[in-house]
Amino acid sequence: MSSSPAATPEHAADAAATENLLRCWIRETAVERPAGDLLTVPLPASGVTVEAPVRYWSPVGWHRFGPARVQGAGTPLAASALAALIAVETAAADPAQVADLTARVADSTRRTAEFVRQRAESPADPEGTTAFLAAEQALITGHPLHPTPKSRETLTDAELAAYSPELRGSFALHWFAADPSVVSADSTLAGRTAQGLMVELAALDGGAAQAPAGTVLVPAHPWQAKDILTRPAVRALLDAGLLHDLGQAGPEWSPTSSVRTLYRADAPVMLKFSLGLRITNSRRENMRVELERGAAIDRLLAAGLGDTLRAEHPGFDIVRDPAWIAVDGTDGSATGLDVVVRDNPFPAAPDAVQAVCAAGLVAPRPDLGPDAPSQLASAVRGLAERTGRGVADVAEDWFARYLDTVVTPVLWLYATYGLGLEAHQQNTLVVLDEEGWPVGGRYRDNQGYYFSPTRSAELYGWVPQVGRDLGTYVDDEVIDERLAYYVGINNMLGMVGALGSQGLADEHALLRRAAEVLGKLAAEHGDRLRLATTLRTAETLRCKANLLTRVQGMDELTGPLEAQSVYVDLANPLAGATR
Structure with missing residues (x-):
């Protein structure tokens, strides 16, 4: 790792935390793309405007920014200071909420810096580490659209x-x-x-x-x-x-x-x-x-x-x-x-199928250097080099195969049997072949199964009345909202954002690919998969707001399913993608 100040563990962690906060704020308050290369965020409750250089603007929200500053000031804002300003803007009437968000952002940033420091000192995985475990351990900075991904x-x-x-x-x-x-x-x-x-x-x-x-x-x-x-x-x-x-x-x-x-x-x-x-x-x-x-x-x-x-x-x-x-x-x-x-x-058996966590696959690796590629970037660029094709062309093909082998089975299962899987990137495992192409997927998580009252009866021939007493037998509208976020926004569009923000592909081309697949699924399943049509054509999608959920101190695992998180309307980047 470089010894320059910008590459120290503390600076790398703070930069990641600042980007997370800005991405969350933009998504959850519907900030539009700036006309130029400078993002400005007015915060009237504090009487200041925060600005940050735009290094990459993502149609799906995986933006990249330079250091944030109070307008007119020369010193960059630490992530915890930015968190305090944002918290005042969203929870000015509750000092406890302001203190909680600020403290947890500071804690998450400090922990991330320690992860970067120690991993940089020992970059090689220990002997015997399986591909599965290596990917599980690779989420150094965590969820890119969460304000406190590494708070412990x-x-x-x-x-x-x-x-x-x-x-x-x-x-x-x-x-x-x-x-x-x-x-x-x-x-x-x-x-x-x-x-x-x-x-x-x-x-x-x-x-x-x-x-x-x-x-x-x-x-x-x-x-x-x-x-x-x-x-x-x-x-x-x-x-x-x-x-x-x-x-x-x-x-x-x-x-x-x-x-x-x-x-x-x-x-x-x-x-x-x-x-x-x-x-x-x-x-x-x-x-x-x-x-x-x-x-x-x-x-x-x-x-x-x-x-x-x-x-x-x-x-x-x-x-x-x-x-x-x-x-x-x-x-x-x-x-x-x-x-x-x-x-x-x-297991470690040489002939065992190995799958890697999707979140680990796309994760940035500041511990390996300021410009170190993610595992996804390494795979795509390696495929391009071996096949003699352009990186963007390979990335589009890689994404198309991901849609076919990982996303499509999840939507098929919901359409056919009314069983919804909360398949966000951390719950999704990707099976890669020896060259790095996606050839399959695995879902994991006993928390995230939903049973549709209109279609899960298709399962009763195997297990009578299965799902009716397991806590997630809820209206299709609720399931559609959750899957639209977890499968559509977090997983599918998250993969678009990762490929785009890491310089591997044009996000608009990937969105067209996704819209085409959703169109075929909608035509195949009709009313049994209204979700596919919603994801493809709705002007807005309901999106979990991790920042607002955190500010309000909500626990996503308690209370009624319909009210465990804050959801906001997100302009749908897939709408009109095929036009």
Whole structure:
């Protein structure tokens, strides 16, 4: 990494945070493209105007900017100062909200600088790192349209080093032993209970966790294990002898991009824990209905939907969550001690299919240098060099294949069976062939399944009434709004923005490609996929507003589904793309 001030970890992190804030503000307040190369943002509540050079203006919102300044001033604004001005503009009547956003932007920026510094000092992935894990650990700056993508409130520096995927952290699980009377569990694993699987995992590499006779082993993330000891429900279980704290034991696991889902290349499963840290907008604790939803989807896939999906779209699949186990309070309440068992289709075996997180694929890499390419840019430019074609031509072809193998199967599943997948970029895995072309995809996340009241009855032949009691059986209008954002804006248009902002393609050409695919899907599925027509022709789309959601202190995992986030109208860049 260059030693120039502009390339220090602190400057790289601050520049990324500033761009995030400006992108969020532009999207969420409908700022139009400036006539020249200077963005001006009037902030009347503070009596100032902020300006920033426009380095790249993206039709889908993935803009690039130079340093932001107060108009008339020479000193660049730190991201935390810009956050304070924006917070005053949106929440002037609530000093607590202003303080919260400012502090969390500062925290996110500080954490990002540490990620950049340490990764720059050790750029090579450790021996044995799979392609899957490398991509999970590559989101150094995080979501480009979120104000606080790397905030990890309350983590000490030592905890940050151990628990952060960006720092290639790893650690042993913390084990508890619980009386069977306070354990709930489910498993679709052939001949294996969740309880039995926990014993197998505890024994990995000669792990030392031993359950007292007559008890059940339950693992926890070490941070969560410490946090729940202060909770009354857990203290009551410990005091009554219904729960025993066994401490950390066994081999080390690695955190993936969600922080709370852990991976070992040699383990048959991944583990998704409750983690009471507030990451982006939410404290990441599993709700019981989410645990049940994962197992229900696995039963549905095993009953026939999985074979049907693969027959129609051979390259696409869903990563399954076949089991879960949880400790309940004596009154049946949640304790925060629970874990989802997730299949691990990405071991270190040389013949195993490897898939990479879409968000990691497109992520900038300031840790590798100020002009270092993303994995996506490296793949596209490598393909162009090997084939003798132009970079833009290859990028358009790459995007067309991505639409065909990753996006189309998600929309087909919703049109045909009324099952919606919340397939944003972090929940989407891309299968790449040896040359770097997308040849398939995987979806993961037990939180993000939606069941349509008008079409999910198509699934009842496999599992009667599936989805009706799993918390996301909601009106088609709600599902359409969510999928329009997650699949349309975040995933599909996000890929357009990544290819455009990284100098690989003309975004307008990519938008035309996307509009053509959506037009074909709309013609094929008609009223069963009104979403395709909406994405292609609506003048505006409903878009999640991460900045306003953060300012208002909303938790996206609690409350009614329809009111967990702030949504705004976004001018649809696909409208008229084929004209």
